[in-house]
Amino acid sequence: MSIHRRLNKNYRYRYLLKGKIKSAHIEDDTKKRFEEKISRTSTRIKKLKDTLYELFAKNEELRVLCSELIREKNTISVFDSVLTRTLKVKQNTLTKDILVVQTYFFDILKDLIHNGFIFDNEKYICFTASAGQIRTKKTVFIKEKTFNKYQQSLMCGLTIKKINDHKGVNINKYLAYLALCNSATEKWDEFDIDKSIVVNDMETLVNCTVDFIDDKTYEIETKNMDIPIEHTDGCGMILPRVSKNSMMVRLPWVKGLLVPFPFDKFIREENKKAKKGLYGTVKDIYGKEHDLNAEKIEVIFTKSQFKMWKYYSSWDEYKKFYKKFKCHAGKCNEEESFIKNAKLNYQMLQTLTDITDDELRTISEETRSNIINVGTDRRTMLKILGATETNINKNYVQQALEIYPELLNDTYSKEILKQTKKSMVMSAKAGKISISGKYTFICPDLYAFCEYLIKDDKDPKGLIDDGEVSCFLYNDEEKLDCLRSPHLYREHAVRRNKVNKEMKRWFVTKNLYTSCHDAISKILMFDVDGDKSLVCNDKTIVSVAERNMKGINPLFYNMAKAEAQPVNYETIYEGLKSAYTGGNIGMISNDITKIWNSNNVNLDVIKLLCMENNFTIDYAKTLYKPERPNNKKKIITEYTKSKTPHFFIYAKDKEKINVELANESVVNRLGKLIPNPRIKFSAMNIGEFDYRVLMNKEYAKRDIDNQIIEKYKELDLKKRFMDTRPVDGHYTGDSLFVYKNIREKILDVCDDVEHVVDVLVQFLYEKKKSSYKTTLWSSFGDVIVENIKNNIIKDTKETIILCESCGERIEKDNKNRKYCSECQKSIRLIQKREWDRNNKRNRHNVRHS
Structure with a gap:
């Protein structure tokens, strides 16, 4: 057995023993035997690790990545980017020019950065690591000959020598800037x-007035x-x-x-x-x-x-x-032509500590209504499933539902709705609720920038005054609550919206324009490089936010800057190692959440943790984090030693044993207001579903092709092994690649894609009547959607609609028509009876007045 496997086995054994001691009521002598086994296991693990590190130190050969380790489950997809276009990598193809390596042992990472490694007889060298990859300890390696070929293009003529001649650079910033070419564009x-x-x-x-925090003493001074x-x-x-x-x-x-x-x-x-x-x-x-x-x-x-x-x-x-x-x-991330309403999250909600139950009920009304009405109305069902005009990134199921809503009557759609409704309840109890608010880019007053740049006015007036913003998504003089994630301190910037005639002459987007006289960027801690704000005009939220922001000042502290270093293998390794071990902002964020949801909210402790969080975020660039003075460490620990809040059962999938009991904090109270009714599929306006609409209209009913069916069933069962989730919680496989691979393997059996789809549709919808068709839609959804278009849309795309009452397909012969003839008659009869009743009641009231 290899050292790695023995280590893994012993780790599992040790945690199993710990779990038994924690979870079972056992006698003292039994417990003692378990503890002795744990001790022996720990000693064995230490010896194995020491042996492993000795082997690391002795290795002097260039490392080789075994070809058999590259399997479907660790193949990842990357979006189209400057990097893929420069390397001439075609979309939906597998490339070996780039490999992403996740770090578990720093000795190996050091060796790989210093010496590179061999794969398929090609040498690979360290290329870069983006901010997101740093958080998961991943490093991008590139084929050496590929890098040499395209280096000048990727670095726009810069060389390491030229950078070092200018006294070097901040290493992790350099890696992040180099990684820009790998962004999806x-x-x-x-x-x-x-x-x-x-x-x-x-x-x-x-x-402005700020709460200034000294990063050495942790003293807070309002000035x-x-x-x-x-x-x-x-x-x-x-x-x-x-x-x-x-x-x-x-x-x-x-x-x-x-x-x-x-x-x-x-x-x-x-x-x-x-x-x-x-x-x-x-x-x-x-x-x-x-x-x-x-x-x-x-x-x-x-x-x-x-x-x-x-x-x-x-x-x-x-x-x-x-x-x-x-x-x-x-x-x-181009600005959308239509921006849909967004959801509030628990971080933004938990800071409104004095919100009443009635106010909470009001702002959660839409969310509660959507949960209750799942399955009762066609439009609600389509909205919940994302089959709407506002969704510009629809998957194949959503595209099909938009064209053929009758598909809602299929068991697969109903299964998706069940899972969606379950997710809606969990999300709502975790503080994710629908509100009247939209995410939009934040940008400065560009009129003021032109005064500054073109007129050389170093104190520009601009078009927006202090305490104002301008956002064309909302009305003039409307009060807005401007929010941004992450939201850790009490960061509700309530501002008056200005959208007058002069602003409309200059501001041509739906962005949130901010004033150059306002410290709003210090409240929300944003840059204007693509950060978005959740801009909310919900009157209840705005009123509560305004109340809670009284006496709240922006936090301010002096951020550190790292010195430039020469670019070489040693500094790259040290930079990445420091970044990979720089701290966990998730833990700090959770500690802040503990305090907001405790029975004793201490704003000063939250301020200190916010400062630590921002230093930790910048640690990869600055390599500096403040050290807690002992007296402050004791106070902070006192407030953060508790378990996470009760609603983390829903927000983070925690077990009840690992969270606090539910108290009266904002999000915990919201959890009690969210209903969880049993879903009833009672919508009468969907229409009758015919699975043949999903098939090629040119083909008659297919004979079952057992070869295709068996291959589909085999791959459907195996897909979970292709797309696995390892211990650290990150997918190594990629679902897009998995379903593309499944499609290719089925088409190896029969290369007629129309025949394959018709056989599978007939098998799953008629013979098996399966409730689970994810593999079919993810592998062949494009073909099915095209079939529906051919069978449904025909030449009357804009004139065929579903009756709002019974779901029958009818021709829309005028712009106001919503119902078929029979339903229209029934509705008019009901309206006439109602009108007669009201008339009779009014005459009766007049007679007796």
């Missing part, structure tokens, strides 16, 4: 780098300060004629948000006011002057977006490399 073909510049950010001093705020941190501008929507962008070493703003119109109008051409020339970050109109500038990046600006001599040098090495620009 689509190619931005319209981008013309010759029509772009990079300018300095807008930074001003904002005077008035002039706080420097970089309002454009991560945000740039793009002309509306180039893009009408805000979007996040990725170029080599460049990331952030671009917001449409007509800076060309600003120049024209300011020059018209001045009656001469004073404005339009600006300096870039290297001091070179640019005439925005003459150079036809379309995109203005800010210095905060250009992460490696100091390693280039000019923007012209960057542009030269960008074109020479055929670099790519990508865009992602």
Whole structure:
């Protein structure tokens, strides 16, 4: 037996013994025997680990990754990105150019970073690790010859030597910036780098009262300060004629948000006011002057977006490399044309500590109604399942339901609804409730930025005053509660919305525009590089938030900065090791949640934990975390030693033994208000389901093809072994790849995809009448949806509707028609009877008055 297997076996044995001692009432001598076994097991584990570490130290050979270890279950999917496009990796294909390695032993990681490893007779070297990968101790390795081929394109002409000649860089920032090319993006073909510049950010001093925390003594002092705020941190501008929507962008070493703003119109109008051409020339970050109109500038990046600006001599040098090495620009998270309502989460809710039961009942009304009405109405069912116009990323089942709602009558749809309803109840009891609120990008007052940049006004007025925001999703003068996740302190920024005529001339998006005179960024702790705010106009929530924010000040502390280091294998390893062991923000967040849900909320302790949380988040970049003074450590421990709150049963799937008893905290009270009725499928307006609509209309009823059926059943049973969940809770396999693989293996049996789908539909819907058809829809959903379109939509796509009462398909011969003829007659008869009753009642009242 290998050392690794023996270690695993002994670990399992030890935890089994511990579990028996904890869970069983056993005699003292029996318990003593168990403890002795645990002790012997621990000694054996220590010896095995020591032997393992000795083997690590002795190894001098280049490590080789065994080919048989690359299996379906550890194949992952990556989205289309600058990296995949640069490497010319086709979508939906398997590539071995990139391997992601998860760290369990740092000695091995060090060896891999220093020396690389061999796989399939190719050498792999350390490439990068994004912020998300750092959290899961994952590192991206790339085939050495592939990296050498595309290095100049991925790094836009920069070399390690050039970076080191400039005294190095913050290692983990360098890795994060290099990882930008691995972000999911689509190619931005319209981008013309010759029509772009990079300018300095807008930074001003904002005077406000803060709770200042000393990161050495942990003392909190409330004082008035002039706080420097970089309002454009991560945000740039793009002309509306180039893009009408805000979007996040990725170029080599460049990331952030671009917001449409007509800076060309600003120049024209300011020059018209001045009656001469004073404005339009600006300096870039290297001091070179640019005439925005003459150079036809379309995109203005800010210095905060250009992460490696100091390693280039000019923007012209960057542009030269960008074109020479055929670099790519990508865009992602483009602003949606329709933004659906969002949900509140427990972090945002738990800080409203004085909310009453009536207020809680009011804000949870929509959620409770949706749970109660599951199965009773077609529209509610479709909404719950995500088959709506607002869902722009529908899966195949949702696409099919939107075209053919009769599918709701199938047992599979009903099974999905049962599971969805169960999830709705769990989520609601965990504080996730539907509200009148929407997530939208946060951005600065770009009119003020143009005053700052183009007019050189270092104290710009802008269009938005202190205490105001501007968001076209809501009405003028409406009060809004602006929120952001993570929400740890009491971070409800209640602001008055301004959407007057002048703002509509300049602000052209649905973003949340914030004032340069407001410290709102310090309350919500946001950057404007793509951060989103949950903007809520629910009157109850706004009222409660306003009440709870009285006397609450932004938290402020001096964040640390790490020094630059030369880029080499040693510093990369040390940087990653520090990041991987830098601390767990989840634990700090849970400690804060414990206090908010305790019977004794201490705001000062929460403030200290919020500070620690933010230092921990930045630890990978700064390599600095404050150390708790002993007196503060004792106080903090006193408030965090309890178990997690009761609602973590629903929020984090905790066992009752591991949570506190339910008290009267906000989210625990909400759990009592959420109903959990048995689902009744009583909707009368769905219509009759015919499984043949899912089949190819050109084919007659199929004979059962047993080869296809058997292969399907075999793969359906095996899929859970392809897509496994290891000990650390992260999927190693990828469901997209699994179902793509299942499709290919079934098509190996029969390459006629229409025949395969018809056979499987007939088998699962008619013969077996299965309630579980996930494999069918995930593997062949595209074909089924196309069949439904061909069978249902035909030439009357916009004119065929389902009767709102009985579900019969009817032709919509006028825009107001909702019912079939029979249902319309019944409804009119009911309305007439109601009208007659009301008339009779009114005449009776007049006679007796």
